[in-house]
Amino acid sequence: MAGNKRNIPEIRNRLREIADETGFEELHSLADELYRNSPVGRAANSSATLTPELAEEIRKYVAEHPTLHQRDVAQEFNVNPGRVSEALNHLV
Structure with a gap:
């Protein structure tokens, strides 16, 4: 599996599958942590527009x-x- 990289949603889903199969509930919590935080926002543009x-x-x-x-x-x-x-x- 070293050549096959999974993306975050796939890893999250697999963790949930393993949690369901094994009853290891902490994996559900770990899967829930695999989300990006909401963007804080961008800094205001401080430079002049080039006309x-x-x-x-x-x-x-x-x-x-x-x-x-x-x-x-x-x-x-x-x-x-x-x-x-x-x-x-x-x-x-």
């Missing part, structure tokens, strides 16, 4: 400050470095 206008501002800023790293530019404009890269590559 075409903001992308143009970023390109101008980088042209004026060519030695800055993208992470520094990102902090200046409250975006992540990936958005700076998109702006510089004219993807927005």
